[in-house]
Amino acid sequence: MIKDATAQRIIEAAMSGGADFAEIFEEEKKSSAVGLLNGRTIRASSGIDYGVGIRLMLGTNVVYVYTCDKGENDLINLAKEAASALKSDSLSAIREVEALSKSTPSVLVIDPLSVSKKTNIDFLKQASDYAMSFDALITQVSASYATSNRIIHIVNSEGFNKEESQTRIRFSVETVATKGNEKQTGRIAPGTMRGYEYINEYPIIDKTRECCETAIRMVNAGYAPSGKMPVVIGNGFGGVIFHEACGHALESTAVGIKASCFTDKLGKQIASPVVSARDNARIEGEWGSYMTDDTGRESSDLLLIENGICRNYLVDDLGARRMGCEPTGCGRRQDYSYAPTSRMSNTYIDNGEDDPADIIADTEYGLYCTKMGGGSVDTATGEFNFASEEAFMIRNGKIAEPVRGATLIGKGQEILMNIDRVGNDLELSAGMCGSMSGNIPVTVGQPTIRVSSILVGGREA
Amino acid sequence: MDNTFEKELIGKLVDKALEYGFEEAEACYMSSSSMEINILNGEVSSYENSKVNGIGFRGKKNGQMGGSFTTDIDESAMDFMLETAMENCEVLDDEDEEFIYCDPEHPELVSIQLSGNYSKNTYEKFSEVGLELEKKILELSDDIKAVDYLSISCGTGPSISVNSKGLHTYKDSDYITIFAEARAQKDGVVKTGGHYWFGKDIDEFDPEPFLKILKKKVLGKFGAASVKSGEYKVILDSEAFVSLFQTFAGAFSSYSMQKGLSLLAGKEGTKIASDIFTIREEPMYEKALIKFPFDSEGVLTKSKALIDNGVFEKALYNLKTAHKAGTESTGNGFKDAFSAPVGISATNLVVTPGEKSFDELCEWIGEGIYITELNGLHAGVNKISGDFSLFCEGYLVKDGKIARPVEQITVADNFYDVLKKIIATGSDTISVPEGKGEYFCPSVVISSMNISGDMEEE
Numbered sequence: 001m002i003k004d005a006t007a008q009r010i011i012e013a014a015m016s017g018g019a020d021f022a023e024i025f026e027e028e029k030k031s032s033a034v035g036l037l038n039g040r041t042i043r044a045s046s047g048i049d050y051g052v053g054i055r056l057m058l059g060t061n062v063v064y065v066y067t068c069d070k071g072e073n074d075l076i077n078l079a080k081e082a083a084s085a086l087k088s089d090s091l092s093a094i095r096e097v098e099a100l101s102k103s104t105p106s107v108l109v110i111d112p113l114s115v116s117k118k119t120n121i122d123f124l125k126q127a128s129d130y131a132m133s134f135d136a137l138i139t140q141v142s143a144s145y146a147t148s149n150r151i152i153h154i155v156n157s158e159g160f161n162k163e164e165s166q167t168r169i170r171f172s173v174e175t176v177a178t179k180g181n182e183k184q185t186g187r188i189a190p191g192t193m194r195g196y197e198y199i200n201e202y203p204i205i206d207k208t209r210e211c212c213e214t215a216i217r218m219v220n221a222g223y224a225p226s227g228k229m230p231v232v233i234g235n236g237f238g239g240v241i242f243h244e245a246c247g248h249a250l251e252s253t254a255v256g257i258k259a260s261c262f263t264d265k266l267g268k269q270i271a272s273p274v275v276s277a278r279d280n281a282r283i284e285g286e287w288g289s290y291m292t293d294d295t296g297r298e299s300s301d302l303l304l305i306e307n308g309i310c311r312n313y314l315v316d317d318l319g320a321r322r323m324g325c326e327p328t329g330c331g332r333r334q335d336y337s338y339a340p341t342s343r344m345s346n347t348y349i350d351n352g353e354d355d356p357a358d359i360i361a362d363t364e365y366g367l368y369c370t371k372m373g374g375g376s377v378d379t380a381t382g383e384f385n386f387a388s389e390e391a392f393m394i395r396n397g398k399i400a401e402p403v404r405g406a407t408l409i410g411k412g413q414e415i416l417m418n419i420d421r422v423g424n425d426l427e428l429s430a431g432m433c434g435s436m437s438g439n440i441p442v443t444v445g446q447p448t449i450r451v452s453s454i455l456v457g458g459r460e461a
Numbered sequence: 462m463d464n465t466f467e468k469e470l471i472g473k474l475v476d477k478a479l480e481y482g483f484e485e486a487e488a489c490y491m492s493s494s495s496m497e498i499n500i501l502n503g504e505v506s507s508y509e510n511s512k513v514n515g516i517g518f519r520g521k522k523n524g525q526m527g528g529s530f531t532t533d534i535d536e537s538a539m540d541f542m543l544e545t546a547m548e549n550c551e552v553l554d555d556e557d558e559e560f561i562y563c564d565p566e567h568p569e570l571v572s573i574q575l576s577g578n579y580s581k582n583t584y585e586k587f588s589e590v591g592l593e594l595e596k597k598i599l600e601l602s603d604d605i606k607a608v609d610y611l612s613i614s615c616g617t618g619p620s621i622s623v624n625s626k627g628l629h630t631y632k633d634s635d636y637i638t639i640f641a642e643a644r645a646q647k648d649g650v651v652k653t654g655g656h657y658w659f660g661k662d663i664d665e666f667d668p669e670p671f672l673k674i675l676k677k678k679v680l681g682k683f684g685a686a687s688v689k690s691g692e693y694k695v696i697l698d699s700e701a702f703v704s705l706f707q708t709f710a711g712a713f714s715s716y717s718m719q720k721g722l723s724l725l726a727g728k729e730g731t732k733i734a735s736d737i738f739t740i741r742e743e744p745m746y747e748k749a750l751i752k753f754p755f756d757s758e759g760v761l762t763k764s765k766a767l768i769d770n771g772v773f774e775k776a777l778y779n780l781k782t783a784h785k786a787g788t789e790s791t792g793n794g795f796k797d798a799f800s801a802p803v804g805i806s807a808t809n810l811v812v813t814p815g816e817k818s819f820d821e822l823c824e825w826i827g828e829g830i831y832i833t834e835l836n837g838l839h840a841g842v843n844k845i846s847g848d849f850s851l852f853c854e855g856y857l858v859k860d861g862k863i864a865r866p867v868e869q870i871t872v873a874d875n876f877y878d879v880l881k882k883i884i885a886t887g888s889d890t891i892s893v894p895e896g897k898g899e900y901f902c903p904s905v906v907i908s909s910m911n912i913s914g915d916m917e918e919e
Binding site: 028032034037040041042043044045046047048049050051060061062063064065066067068069070081082085117118121139140176178181182183184185223224226227228257258259261337339373374375376378380381383384385386387404405406407409410455456457458459 | 501502504505506507508509510511512513514515527528529530531532533534538541545546548549550552553554555556557584607609644651652653690720721722724800802836837839840841842843845846848849850851852868869870871872873874911913914915
């Protein structure tokens with residue numbers, strides 16, 4: 001990694017154009033992945049990605065340059081080039097680079113990169129072989145496994161000198177059930193920052209069975225109905241609703257330029273009183289965790305909503321300048337090719353008091369989404385949409401027939417107010433979030449919740 | 462730019478690979494330079510500049526092709542790439558063979574599509590154009606409160622590949638894109654809308670047509686209400702149709718077919734769409750910003766129909782899938798990045814236009830919905846079965862005219878059914894950048910689609 005003395009010279013060059021802040025972000029990522037289709041290994045890849053980004057700020061103006069070069073002269077020239085984009089005469093103070101401090105959110109007993117690809121393949125084969133012989137309706141099984149180690153090193157003009165190592169594993173199993181022309185899928189895709197011991201302990205057969213069952217249930221299911229109705233959203237990945245409909249609108253990227261539907265809402269009610277939510281980046285071993293963010297700041301366990309009241313925004317250093325507040329340690333980026341922005345980590349609706357079984361029993365008619373797919377949101381209007389991968393009708397307080405093809409749409413502000421029941425079965429689930437600073441690992445989560453009314457887009461009137 | 466060093470480096474890597482025990486090998490080097498400015502509140506809020514490069518390697522041993530990549534280019538990286546690629550060969554057991562290829566008649570393939578205008582792309586020039594554009598957007602109406610996002614970016618850079626069969630390829634091109642998103646507020650209701658421009662010469666950017674469309678995309682949404690659920694005739698505007706088609710474009714890949722992931726398997730030569738629908742792949746289409754004379758495997762591309770008057774002519778093949786099917790590659794073997802394996806992609810696609818203008822299409826359908834945006838395409842679709850249920854925006858068409866905007870509605874249908882229900886295409890072709898290249902597509906009329914809304918009665 002870049003030596004302290006070199007870093008100091010790069011920062012000096014970067015500050016020569018009048019910037020009031022300069023930062024070096026150095027990243028090295030080693031990755032390894034395999035992919036299986038119907039039991040055969042059809043993909044195996046390995047790579048090293050190295051690069052450096054240099055960011056300057058002057059007030060709320062940002063200059064960002066990046067490269068794969070690592071020679072000192074190349075980097076100093078790049079820093080000078082960046083500095084020349086700022087037209088200021090005043091020079092700001094530069095603090096001396098502190099001694100390097102290291103952190104990691106990963107909890108590794110067995111380093112995943114020390115495990116051979118053959119072992120990774122054997123693990124996926126268990127799932128694949130099981131699914132292939134599960135039922136004649138299962139016609140395709142794909143499985144993948146990817147692991148990486150990402151070391152980030154941040155030095156800035158305020159003296160920061162931080163290094164964080166992040167090791168992650170994510171794998172997936174997808175089963176396809178076929179009936180005539182109809183094909184439906186079941187999917188699991190867990191992610192972790194624990195070591196390979198996570199894989200050794202994972203109940204792969206049980207989870208693959210569920211995956212096959214979902215695909216078969218959905219291929220036999222009729223279409224979901226259309227119209228407004230109460231919707232019970234299952235725990236775990238169901239939290240994608242909160243991530244999309246609320247989390248993004250609490251990021252300073254939107255709030256800082258008043259482009260969010262939650263602008264100026266601190267201390268005000270934005271959700272029903274049964275809703276409390278957090279963004280906690282400091283859960284050891286969790287997929288979306290980090291101890292040091294991509295701007296060198298310590299991450300936080302942030303209370304976003306307390307009993308319906310908006311308590312905090314997710315603020316990165318640029319957002320802090322715009323909003324006149326302190327950053328919360330949420331500056332993240334996919335890699336060195338992106339300037340950081342405010343992003344989520346492990347974001348979830350906290351446990352409530354209801355037994356999930358009671359929530360279903362108290363719903364006379366509605367939709368029960370047990371597995372959610374992805375979605376998207378317009379943070380200015382709050383309009384969102386997301387798809388359900390597995391859903392059932394609720395009739396007379398009981399889970400009735402499975403239905404497919406349901407999309408939930410609405411406005412974040414309204415949906416949050418319409419959450420009327422919150423269960424006590426909080427679960428987190430891994431995902432990837434795409435936004436201005438690229439695709440980053442996040443977890444979403446929630447207990448079982450009920451929204452009193454959501455527009456369901458299905459195919460049956 | 463002189464790339465002698467890189468050419469030698471990847472040539473050396475290929476030679477070393479053969480010594481290392483690979484039977485065949487290929488290496489590619491890609492370099493890219495880019496610049497981007499963002500405008501916010503009358504200022505250049507951010508400026509980005511980059512130069513990145515990387516090497517991708519693939520080598521064949523015992524019929525298996527192992528790959529590796531690095532952006533950390535030095536001698537030790539070569540050893541890493543060869544070692545890990547060999548390890549990958551050893552664990553693979555793909556029953557379908559991948560090939561390293563060189564067309565004996567075309568061992569040297571060169572495609573230089575540099576505009577000669579790239580040096581105009583300076584910080585000063587982009588700032589001037591961007592600041593002026595922001596000002597003009599804000600002047601469009603008092604209801605436009607902010608331009609939340611405005612970026613101008615450009616990129617260029619060569620891509621070189623060399624293989625042990627004697628192939629040498631060289632590609633370079635450049636582009637500029639402009640994107641702006643405005644936010645408007647009226648009577649407490651917020652609406653946003655964005656528009657883009659792309660080209661190769663910043664001086665060719667004409668703000669007037671851009672502003673006209675952006676204005677419609679933002680302010681046209683006020684006064685929106687939902688509709689009653691039911692079956693409607695639908696006009697999909699070019700962008701909406703392209704986004705839908707692109708979502709399911711993987712179904713036309715022979716790879717998806719061979720792996721049982723496409724319902725089009727076995728349907729080559731049969732009717733899959735309405736008689737009036739033709740879509741062609743034109744890699745060298747004259748109006749396209751980027752042309753594709755050859756693919757990443759060194760196979761020459763060709764002009765061909767994907768769907769010709771409703772008949773699915775031929776799937777897209779690369780060398781691997783063509784070998785399995787006993788046919789020839791269609792020149793669609795593309796890598797998405799130097800680090801990626803060879804996949805299958807279409808280049809520029811052209812939908813044959815019809816005779817009617819957009820206004821005539823509205824008049825012709827009389828009553829229906831004109832859809833301008835389909836949202837949630839990454840989530841609300843089943844890529845295999847073709848089922849989709851998507852949040853959409855657009856307008857209600859009444860008495861042959863646009864009556865009012867619609868919101869909070871979803872459209873649910875099946876892609877393969879939609880292809881059969883196309884009853885007209887307009888004469889209003891526009892270019893929509895999507896996938897590897899562009900689509901040239903007019904408005905497309907669908908005889909009926911299922912719309913959900915929460916309005917009781919009109």
